[in-house]
Amino acid sequence: MYTGKGHFRPALMTDLYQLTMVAGYYLNRREAEATFELFIRSLPANRSYFVAAGLEQAVEFLLHLRFDEESVEFLKRLPVLAHLPDDFFAYLLRFRFEGDVWGVPEGTLVFPNEPILQIRAPLPQAQLVETFLLSLIHFQTLVATKASRVVQAAGGRGVIDFGTRRAHGPEAGVLAARAAFIGGCIGTSNVCAAKEFGIPVYGTAAHSWTLAFDSEQEAFERYHAVFPDSTVLLVDTYDTMQGLRNALSLGRQLKGVRLDSGDLLTLSREARRVLDEAGLCETQILVSGDLNEYKVQALLQASAPIDLFGVGTEMVTSKDHPALAAVYKLVERQGPDNVIHRAKFSEDKETYPGRKQVWRSTNDEGAYVGDEIKMAEERPARASSGLLIPVLERGELRHRFPSLRAVRERAREALEKLPPCYRKLESADTYPVVWSDELKRRFAELRRASVELPRGE
Amino acid sequence: MYTGKGHFRPALMTDLYQLTMVAGYYLNRREAEATFELFIRSLPANRSYFVAAGLEQAVEFLLHLRFDEESVEFLKRLPVLAHLPDDFFAYLLRFRFEGDVWGVPEGTLVFPNEPILQIRAPLPQAQLVETFLLSLIHFQTLVATKASRVVQAAGGRGVIDFGTRRAHGPEAGVLAARAAFIGGCIGTSNVCAAKEFGIPVYGTAAHSWTLAFDSEQEAFERYHAVFPDSTVLLVDTYDTMQGLRNALSLGRQLKGVRLDSGDLLTLSREARRVLDEAGLCETQILVSGDLNEYKVQALLQASAPIDLFGVGTEMVTSKDHPALAAVYKLVERQGPDNVIHRAKFSEDKETYPGRKQVWRSTNDEGAYVGDEIKMAEERPARASSGLLIPVLERGELRHRFPSLRAVRERAREALEKLPPCYRKLESADTYPVVWSDELKRRFAELRRASVELPRGE
Numbered sequence: 066m067y068t069g070k071g072h073f074r075p076a077l078m079t080d081l082y083q084l085t086m087v088a089g090y091y092l093n094r095r096e097a098e099a100t101f102e103l104f105i106r107s108l109p110a111n112r113s114y115f116v117a118a119g120l121e122q123a124v125e126f127l128l129h130l131r132f133d134e135e136s137v138e139f140l141k142r143l144p145v146l147a148h149l150p151d152d153f154f155a156y157l158l159r160f161r162f163e164g165d166v167w168g169v170p171e172g173t174l175v176f177p178n179e180p181i182l183q184i185r186a187p188l189p190q191a192q193l194v195e196t197f198l199l200s201l202i203h204f205q206t207l208v209a210t211k212a213s214r215v216v217q218a219a220g221g222r223g224v225i226d227f228g229t230r231r232a233h234g235p236e237a238g239v240l241a242a243r244a245a246f247i248g249g250c251i252g253t254s255n256v257c258a259a260k261e262f263g264i265p266v267y268g269t270a271a272h273s274w275t276l277a278f279d280s281e282q283e284a285f286e287r288y289h290a291v292f293p294d295s296t297v298l299l300v301d302t303y304d305t306m307q308g309l310r311n312a313l314s315l316g317r318q319l320k321g322v323r324l325d326s327g328d329l330l331t332l333s334r335e336a337r338r339v340l341d342e343a344g345l346c347e348t349q350i351l352v353s354g355d356l357n358e359y360k361v362q363a364l365l366q367a368s369a370p371i372d373l374f375g376v377g378t379e380m381v382t383s384k385d386h387p388a389l390a391a392v393y394k395l396v397e398r399q400g401p402d403n404v405i406h407r408a409k410f411s412e413d414k415e416t417y418p419g420r421k422q423v424w425r426s427t428n429d430e431g432a433y434v435g436d437e438i439k440m441a442e443e444r445p446a447r448a449s450s451g452l453l454i455p456v457l458e459r460g461e462l463r464h465r466f467p468s469l470r471a472v473r474e475r476a477r478e479a480l481e482k483l484p485p486c487y488r489k490l491e492s493a494d495t496y497p498v499v500w501s502d503e504l505k506r507r508f509a510e511l512r513r514a515s516v517e518l519p520r521g522e
Numbered sequence: 523m524y525t526g527k528g529h530f531r532p533a534l535m536t537d538l539y540q541l542t543m544v545a546g547y548y549l550n551r552r553e554a555e556a557t558f559e560l561f562i563r564s565l566p567a568n569r570s571y572f573v574a575a576g577l578e579q580a581v582e583f584l585l586h587l588r589f590d591e592e593s594v595e596f597l598k599r600l601p602v603l604a605h606l607p608d609d610f611f612a613y614l615l616r617f618r619f620e621g622d623v624w625g626v627p628e629g630t631l632v633f634p635n636e637p638i639l640q641i642r643a644p645l646p647q648a649q650l651v652e653t654f655l656l657s658l659i660h661f662q663t664l665v666a667t668k669a670s671r672v673v674q675a676a677g678g679r680g681v682i683d684f685g686t687r688r689a690h691g692p693e694a695g696v697l698a699a700r701a702a703f704i705g706g707c708i709g710t711s712n713v714c715a716a717k718e719f720g721i722p723v724y725g726t727a728a729h730s731w732t733l734a735f736d737s738e739q740e741a742f743e744r745y746h747a748v749f750p751d752s753t754v755l756l757v758d759t760y761d762t763m764q765g766l767r768n769a770l771s772l773g774r775q776l777k778g779v780r781l782d783s784g785d786l787l788t789l790s791r792e793a794r795r796v797l798d799e800a801g802l803c804e805t806q807i808l809v810s811g812d813l814n815e816y817k818v819q820a821l822l823q824a825s826a827p828i829d830l831f832g833v834g835t836e837m838v839t840s841k842d843h844p845a846l847a848a849v850y851k852l853v854e855r856q857g858p859d860n861v862i863h864r865a866k867f868s869e870d871k872e873t874y875p876g877r878k879q880v881w882r883s884t885n886d887e888g889a890y891v892g893d894e895i896k897m898a899e900e901r902p903a904r905a906s907s908g909l910l911i912p913v914l915e916r917g918e919l920r921h922r923f924p925s926l927r928a929v930r931e932r933a934r935e936a937l938e939k940l941p942p943c944y945r946k947l948e949s950a951d952t953y954p955v956v957w958s959d960e961l962k963r964r965f966a967e968l969r970r971a972s973v974e975l976p977r978g979e
Contacts, residue, residue, distance in 0.1 A: 073692070073693060078692040079714075080686055080725060082725035084713065085727065093748070149748070196695075200686060200687050201692065203687065207690075230653045231657070231660060232690065233661045236691050239530055255537065255538075256534045259600070268541070271652075272866065273558070276852045277552060277556065277645060287552075291546045292602070301868070383844075384845060387841055387844035388839050
């Protein structure tokens with residue numbers, strides 16, 4: 066939690082049904098290994114790819130997942146659990162995640178139905194972690210994807226995350242800053258994200274700074290006196306053009322000006338002209354205020370002389386699509402004699418059976434040409450690489466996570482390899498992803514068996 | 523933070539510019555008292571009121587706000603702050619919030635421009651807390667408002683928050699559960715919210731439970747063996763009608779069935795018929811799956827025999843509007859001789875000057891007839907009550923917060939007092955909120971002065 070009173074316990078940040086199911090599995094001695102896969106069912110309008118994010122934090126969660134005594138005492142008193150034997154609560158106290166985890170490295174592009182995370186563990190363990198893993202990976206992937214679109218639109222100008230205040234709570238602000246950096250932002254205004262993740266941190270001043278002094282000129286001078294080397298002035302508190310002229314008095318020490326309202330195209334042109342006339346050719350123009358990928362694109366298509374974009378609410382809430390169809394599904398479990406594949410057949414909610422691997426093929430130039438989702442044991446196609454890599458083995462870390470900068474670079478390179486027709490901001494083509502023949506055969510076979518059996522079995 | 527590696531520090535969960543401004547105020551000896559107000563500028567489409575939420579947590583944050591040594595060491599090394607005198611960092615280490623806070627009790631209905639929170643404190647203190655306060659109160663109010671609409675649509679049937687997995691990170695899931703309860707939900711699936719806030723917690727089972735056994739019938743029996751008194755079965759893993767028949771074998775011990783896919787109107791009618799024919803008239807029908815206020819309303823208008831609604835993604839992300847225009851603005855500051863009122867005049871972003879109070883008038887039946895926003899020192903209109911109450915005085919708690927159930931009851935009663943024309947789910951009338959003549963006069967006077975002065979002063 067975010068106050069001095071303590072903090073929320075990750076083990077309890079879950080849906081009650083995970084705990085009732087865990088109790089049910091445990092007490093029914095249903096602890097054979099099972100595999101779950103986390104994937105996104107479909108692309109919303111105006112999304113043509115996802116930037117996978119959240120793996121490192123998912124793994125941190127799994128490594129540290131514990132039920133402390135206070136939590137278990139609370140659960141013992143919950144009416145729905147109170148009748149369960151002590152044995153179950155003792156099990157929770159010694160609970161550790163001991164499974165195998167494969168995941169798609171952060172910064173990788175993924176498409177619908179491609180597993181981002183694959184958990185193989187004793188059934189209760191694999192079940193318990195569903196909610197927390199979804200909530201982490203869904204949100205990080207959501208924001209990394211949106212940020213990637215904004216960064217694409219900015220075509221090389223820097224984009225800075227300014228969204229903390231409108232993210233969904235304080236923690237969401239920090240997580241969004243991380244995801245936005247993976248998506249290609251050059252930094253964030255969030256200080257905690259800077260500390261925890263080493264993300265470059267940016268800041269200017271607010272309107273309140275200007276209003277706190279008797280004149281705008283005085284406010285600017287006082288700010289500059291304290292921050293002579295990093296003075297970026299917000300010039301639109303009263304009248305933007307007058308604000309600009311007031312800012313000019315700082316001369317070459319004026320690192321930048323920020324425009325936060327009005328017609329940003331006209332104002333940025335005027336600002337550039339005024340700055341250039343004063344010889345301040347190095348002074349940067351930063352704009353902010355309800356920006357998204359379309360507004361950024363429109364400004365740059367009109368050649369607005371903008372150097373930096375501060376993007377907030379629309380990016381950190383992924384405002385046009387604040388949620389994705391991310392799910393976590395059982396795909397196989399160990400039976401007494403053999404592995405039993407599981408699938409779901411309901412329309413639009415199909416789940417293909419068995420552990421999988423995603424193979425991405427590239428052409429001679431290194432561009433992505435299409436993906437094939439295969440069963441894990443199938444042989445890959447030629448000139449393709451598997452997206453899922455092992456990260457945990459029997460609960461032990463088997464992977465060294467790259468730095469966040471390396472993750473960001475991976476996302477940047479991946480997007481370059483994705484042909485432009487698949488990454489246009491609007492009306493992009495659908496990137497080809499196919500199921501392997503073997504997976505289709507297995508799915509059809511299970512469906513047939515399900516139809517032939519008495520329904521429901 | 524949500525892992526075993528420590529947790530995010532609230533003092534750093536802020537925008538960098540708050541810290542640069544605080545440094546600037548402190549080093550310019552600009553520590554006279556200032557008043558900031560937090561309000562929402564406008565109603566998005568299909569919202570006609572807001573349910574204020576987040577005050578108690580905002581106050582907890584203010585009471586516990588500290589910079590620990592590790593945080594200050596980090597700030598000292600940040601390039602933008604590294605040149606500042608030690609004095610400033612010592613100031614951060616002894617930082618305490620010592621201001622006065624007035625707030626609108628949680629569960630109160632509020633409208634655009636009405637202050638939800640009012641902070642009067644030495645300027646650096648009042649400035650520093652902006653980002654965190656906005657992020658808390660914005661998100662809680664956003665979700666309480668959306669939940670209130672879903673609960674209205676459900677017309678007395680219970681609504682349960684099922685949104686944790688798609689909330690914006692693990693903390694957002696817990697905070698959303700709290701806000702949804704204030705908005706009128708009967709409970710949540712989130713176990714942590716149950717523990718921290720005493721919210722009733724609900725759970726059934728997932729499709730994976732059914733898939734983990736060799737037959738649906740076996741899965742149902744095994745669940746019932748562990749939870750004989752609270753068996754709610756998810757019946758749509760294979761074929762919903764067959765699933766229902768399989769569930770019937772539990773007889774009167776079947777507390778409920780859950781439908782999570784398909785045509786919920788037809789299926790709920792069929793389910794009710796089958797249950798009633800088997801004499802299970804007490805067995806409840808719970809539905810879930812991408813519900814929102816409109817879908818709930820449509821189901822009930824068609825007389826769907828549904829007892830409980832599990833609502834997730836759309837509610838906890840406030841999907842149609844995942845952000846509100848919540849802002850935190852300087853409205854006055856103490857000058858050497860007098861209080862200086864501050865206002866902003868930009869179109870659509872006006873800020874009215876001075877400390878305010880909101881007076882809500884009721885008619886003889888107790889129904890709300892309209893609000894007037896006045897300066898704090900103005901006398902109230904007849905038969906009206908002030909929404910803002912004192913909660914902190916010089917940093918000390920001066921208010922006893924009601925239980926969350928009492929807050930929820932306050933919201934329920936408030937919504938009853940709001941005439942139906944102002945709370946319809948679509949095309950509601952605009953509830954009348956006016957500025958007092960004195961406020962309008964003061965605003966015009968400041969605007970005139972601003973125009974007459976050299977621009978920018």
